[in-house]
Structures are given as C-alpha cells and as structure tokens.
Amino acid sequence: MRNIKLIIEYDGTSYHGWQSQINAVAIQDVVKEAIKRLTGEAVDLTGSSRTDAGVHAYGQTANFFTESAIPADKFSRALNSILPEDIVIRESCEASRDFHSRYAAKGKRYRYIVYNSPSRSALMRNRAFHVPQRLDMELMEKAAGHFIGKHNFSAFRASDSSVTTTIRTITHACLIKREEIIEFNIEGDGFLYNMVRIISGTLVEVGMGRVLHSDIPGIIESGDRRRAGRTAPPQGLYLMKVFY
Amino acid sequence: MRNIKLIIEYDGTSYHGWQSQINAVAIQDVVKEAIKRLTGEAVDLTGSSRTDAGVHAYGQTANFFTESAIPADKFSRALNSILPEDIVIRESCEASRDFHSRYAAKGKRYRYIVYNSPSRSALMRNRAFHVPQRLDMELMEKAAGHFIGKHNFSAFRASDSSVTTTIRTITHACLIKREEIIEFNIEGDGFLYNMVRIISGTLVEVGMGRVLHSDIPGIIESGDRRRAGRTAPPQGLYLMKVFY
Numbered sequence: 289m290r291n292i293k294l295i296i297e298y299d300g301t302s303y304h305g306w307q308s309q310i311n312a313v314a315i316q317d318v319v320k321e322a323i324k325r326l327t328g329e330a331v332d333l334t335g336s337s338r339t340d341a342g343v344h345a346y347g348q349t350a351n352f353f354t355e356s357a358i359p360a361d362k363f364s365r366a367l368n369s370i371l372p373e374d375i376v377i378r379e380s381c382e383a384s385r386d387f388h389s390r391y392a393a394k395g396k397r398y399r400y401i402v403y404n405s406p407s408r409s410a411l412m413r414n415r416a417f418h419v420p421q422r423l424d425m426e427l428m429e430k431a432a433g434h435f436i437g438k439h440n441f442s443a444f445r446a447s448d449s450s451v452t453t454t455i456r457t458i459t460h461a462c463l464i465k466r467e468e469i470i471e472f473n474i475e476g477d478g479f480l481y482n483m484v485r486i487i488s489g490t491l492v493e494v495g496m497g498r499v500l501h502s503d504i505p506g507i508i509e510s511g512d513r514r515r516a517g518r519t520a521p522p523q524g525l526y527l528m529k530v531f532y
Numbered sequence: 533m534r535n536i537k538l539i540i541e542y543d544g545t546s547y548h549g550w551q552s553q554i555n556a557v558a559i560q561d562v563v564k565e566a567i568k569r570l571t572g573e574a575v576d577l578t579g580s581s582r583t584d585a586g587v588h589a590y591g592q593t594a595n596f597f598t599e600s601a602i603p604a605d606k607f608s609r610a611l612n613s614i615l616p617e618d619i620v621i622r623e624s625c626e627a628s629r630d631f632h633s634r635y636a637a638k639g640k641r642y643r644y645i646v647y648n649s650p651s652r653s654a655l656m657r658n659r660a661f662h663v664p665q666r667l668d669m670e671l672m673e674k675a676a677g678h679f680i681g682k683h684n685f686s687a688f689r690a691s692d693s694s695v696t697t698t699i700r701t702i703t704h705a706c707l708i709k710r711e712e713i714i715e716f717n718i719e720g721d722g723f724l725y726n727m728v729r730i731i732s733g734t735l736v737e738v739g740m741g742r743v744l745h746s747d748i749p750g751i752i753e754s755g756d757r758r759r760a761g762r763t764a765p766p767q768g769l770y771l772m773k774v775f776y
Contacts, residue, residue: 379651411543
C-alpha cells in the first residue's frame with residue numbers, strides 16, 4: 289500500500305465545503321469519486337482542514353492509501369482529466385506510510401480577501417468579502433500586529449468548537465492593499481474553527497473605527513468570543529498552504 | 533433628455549461579449565433590459581468597446597439618453613438591484629449632451645492575465661490564459677518595451693478588421709509577476725481589434741523563447757500579421773479604464 293499526498297486547489301463556490309456531508313456535494317466526495325474512477329478503489333481521503341462551504345483553497349493537502357501501480361506523480365494529471373474545472377490537483381507525490389495530512393501539519397497559511405469599494409464587484413463576487421465603508425489600512429495593520437505571538441485564542445473561535453487547547457502561535461499577520469482589494473495573510477502553527485474569519489471580521493471592524501486596535505490585546509486576553517468582531521463570510525477565505 | 537454615463541464592471545464568462553447579437557446573450561442587452569425595467573424606456577446604449585465573448589471589464593464605459601427624472605448618480609444603485617451578480621454599474625453620472633462613450637474616448641487601459649504554472653488553476657479558470665511552460669519574465673519585459681511609442685500596428689490586429697488608420701500610440705506597457713500570475717498592463721490612445729490579445733500572445737511566445745524580443749521592432753515594421761504571435765484567449769483580457 290502506498291500513501292499518496294495531494295495538493296489541491298479549489299473554487300469553493302459550488303460546494304458544501306471539504307468534508308463529506310449527507311445531501312450536499314463536498315469537495316472530498318468529488319476527489320474520492322475521481323480516485324475511484326481512476327483506480328477502482330473506494331479510498332479514505334484525509335484532508336488537512338475541513339474548509340467550510342464557500343471557502344477556497346490554493347493548497348489544501350490530503351492523502352490516501354492505494355494498491356494502484358500508477359506512479360505517484362502521475363496521479364495529478366490523471367485525476368485532473370476526471371475532475372471538474374473548479375477542482376485541480378496541483379501536485380501528487382508519495383509520502384511515508386505514517387504521513388497523515390491533518391496530524392502531521394506543522395503550520396498553515398491562510399489569506400482573507402476584502403473588496404473595499406462602495407459598489408459590489410462582479411469579478412470578485414464569490415471571491416471576497418464586500419465592505420462598502422472605507423477601511424483605514426493603518427489602523428488595520430496595527431491591529432493585525434497584535435495577533436502575532438503565542439496566545440490563547442478562545443475569543444477567536446466559533447462557540448461550537450471543541451479542542452484540547454486553544455493556544456496557538458501566529459508567526460505572520462500582514463495586510464496588502466492594491467486597488468480595491470485588501471489582502472490579509474496569516475500564518476501560524478494551527479487555527480481554531482473559524483479563527484481566521486473571526487480575526488478578519490475583527491480587523492474589518494477596526495478599519496471601520498468600531499473597535500480600537502489597542503483593544504485587541506485585551507480582547508485576546510478576555511477569552512470572550514462576544515468581544516471579538518463578527519465572523520467574516522466564507523467566500524473571502526483561502527487556504528494557501530499547509531506546512532509539514 | 534439627459535445623457536447618462538455608466539462605468540460598468542462585468543465577468544464576461546457567461547456572455548457573448550458586449551455587443552448585442554442574435555441568439556446569444558450580450559452584456560449590452562442585459563444592461564439595456566435593466567434600464568427598460570427601471571425607466572420604461574427602450575434606450576440605445578453606446579459602449580466604448582465591443583469586448584469579445586469571455587472578455588472581462590472593470591471599467592467599460594457606456595452612455596444613454598433618458599427622459600427619466602431619476603438623479604444621475606442614483607442609476608448605479610437602482611440598476612444594480614435589477615442586474616445579475618456578474619454585471620455591476622460602478623458609477624453613474626450625467627454627461628454633456630454631446631458625450632459619446634466611443635468617439636470621445638482619448639485612451640484605454642487593458643490588463644491581460646497569464647496563469648503560468650504546470651497545472652491549470654481552479655480559481656483562475658475563466659480569468660486567465662493558462663500557460664504551463666515556464667515563461668522568462670526578463671525577456672517578456674524587454675519585449676513589452678518595444679511596443680511603447682507611436683507605431684503602425686497592422687501586424688497586431690485581427691485580419692477581418694477594417695479601420696481608417698492602424699497607427700496607435702502606446703504610452704505604457706509593463707509586466708508584474710506575483711506567485712503564478714503574470715499581469716500585463718497596457719495603455720494607449722486606442723487599440724485595433726484583438727490588438728491586446730495578439731500583443732499578449734506574442735509576449736507569451738517571447739517568454740517561451742519562440743520569438744526573440746529583439747525581433748519585435750521588425751515584426752511591427754513588417755505590418756505582417758503572420759509574423760506576430762497567436763491571439764491569446766479572451767478570458768485573460770480585462771478592459772480596465774477608458775479615458776476621456
């Protein structure tokens with residue numbers, strides 16, 4: 289049995305997220321179905337992150353075990369010939385037997401895109417969070433800096449999530465603006481459920497002047513979800529890369 | 533009668549171009565229909581450029597005459613509430629009676645996007661020209677520089693086009709690369725039919741090493757369409773701005 293690692297890009301617009309669900313098409317199911325058509329095997333496909341409905345990925349990582357004789361690096365092209373246009377295997381390679389795309393992940397990079405313009409965008413309509421009010425980049429940049437470091441992020445996770453620890457280390461959090469697009473790039477050793485979307489929503493409220501950037505350390509320390517900003521919508525979020 | 537000027541963004545993926553056609557949905561028709569629903573008038577809607585099927589716009593400009601009492605700047609919001617999500621009026625304002633969005637145009641800015649990566653892209657699938665071979669940016673930048681200035685561009689126009697003069701002045705032609713995206717921005721006093729797509733296709737061939745950048749001046753001078761590169765596909769092209 290070989291363990292095959294896939295790096296997957298997808299446009300999440302038409303799917304109910306990564307994870308298989310009853311009565312809804314998930315990206316995981318579509319990729320599993322393509323593997324079945326290619327190898328005849330009904331595999332377990334383990335993804336690094338359970339991205340929500342509407343969330344996109346440039347670098348979702350997944351792995352599966354196969355008896356197939358197809359060379360590992362040929363899986364990408366073979367699967368791409370079966371997959372729909374909105375899901376692409378960017379890379380396939382053989383991993384060690386004990387590689388597990390979720391448990392072995394050492395870090396992740398996400399991007400959140402805000403479209404900041406009075407009118408909505410036709411081209412970015414499923415690719416960004418539309419914020420019509422003018423956002424103050426300087427305030428948002430100051431706010432982003434407060435997230436860097438090792439913190440207890442329980443104020444920045446969806447209330448229904450259960451994990452053993454809510455301590456995470458953020459190594460990188462920076463903003464770039466170009467034309468109407470504000471791009472927020474964040475990297476860390478792991479993220480709680482909805483954490484990037486809640487941080488992004490909080491940054492937007494800082495940019496609007498509703499939350500003071502200097503209040504961020506106190507909000508983190510409070511551990512109180514109600515003090516952080518609203519969860520930004522899924523279509524602005526991109527899973528960029530998983531580090532191993 | 534007031535003359536209303538619109539600045540229009542659209543995702544061209546689902547349309548057969550700007551210009552009304554028999555048996556195909558054009559962007560012009562959709563906007564005219566929205567104006568009719570709003571004002572009750574069947575207007576003539578003049579666009580600055582007849583973008584082809586699949587071509588996108590951030591700043592297509594159009595104008596129409598109306599008897600309606602709606603304030604000029606309110607047209608954008610009112611039309612956006614009727615228009616589909618892939619067409620957005622970014623701005624509406626009143627223009628002078630003699631303003632004609634095509635004849636009054638003094639210049640245009642286009643962008644052409646190449647997705648340069650071995651595998652195709654899920655997220656850029658209708659938004660860029662996918663080129664799997666690695667492109668040499670330095671060669672492409674040198675080639676782009678040769679287009680700047682006043683030239684006879686008859687080697688860079690679709691053979692079926694008829695215009696009085698093929699002389700155009702290019703004021704700006706530059707490339708930016710970020711991750712897998714190569715963005716080519718070009719500005720000039722006007723463009724012949726398919727000119728940006730043929731220049732972009734030629735730049736890609738330079739990047740592949742099939743055409744020498746130093747041959748560009750000779751290709752321009754020859755006026756021979758067969759010596760220029762292939763026409764790059766429509767989905768990479770964006771009409772960014774029309775200058776008046």
